[in-house]
Amino acid sequence: MSDPYDPWADVASNWPGVEVVIEPMRGTLLGELRYPVIALRAGTSAAQRRCTLAHELVHLERGVTDCGPWAAREELAVHDEAARRLIRLDDLAAAVRAAGPGSAAAVLAQALEVDTQTLTLRVERLTPRERAMLRSRLAGRVG
Numbered sequence: 083m084s085d086p087y088d089p090w091a092d093v094a095s096n097w098p099g100v101e102v103v104i105e106p107m108r109g110t111l112l113g114e115l116r117y118p119v120i121a122l123r124a125g126t127s128a129a130q131r132r133c134t135l136a137h138e139l140v141h142l143e144r145g146v147t148d149c150g151p152w153a154a155r156e157e158l159a160v161h162d163e164a165a166r167r168l169i170r171l172d173d174l175a176a177a178v179r180a181a182g183p184g185s186a187a188a189v190l191a192q193a194l195e196v197d198t199q200t201l202t203l204r205v206e207r208l209t210p211r212e213r214a215m216l217r218s219r220l221a222g223r224v225g
């Protein structure tokens with residue numbers, strides 16, 4: 083199996099001109115894209131910074147800086163893409179198997195090194211095909 087997606091490795095190899103800084107931020111903001119700088123909130127967990135960095139990198143790739151009335155839709159698309167990258171189906175299945183059925187989202191999120199919001203979004207937006215694969219993996223069959 084290939085290595086899981088690592089946004090720090092991604093930024094180092096694919097965005098050489100981009101600088102990541104960790105700094106105090108206003109309000110509840112977790113990150114900010116001020117090209118060529120990606121700012122991440124100081125005092126957050128490594129898992130949160132991983133998720134936020136992945137999110138800002140998806141924004142960079144999509145190249146949309148101001149999407150006006152479509153901002154909310156763009157934001158959801160970016161969250162969705164970041165969650166898919168950070169949580170592969172195989173790893174999700176392994177985490178659910180290890181933690182046991184009905185485990186709290188926070189427990190699974192910790193095992194997957196993501197924040198709870200990212201885990202929840204990934205699970206909510208599983209495609210029917212992914213759900214079927216997950217079910218068969220959890221049943222012990224090869225999906």
Ligand SMILES: [Zn+2]
Binds near residue numbers: 157
């Ligand atoms: Zn965003």
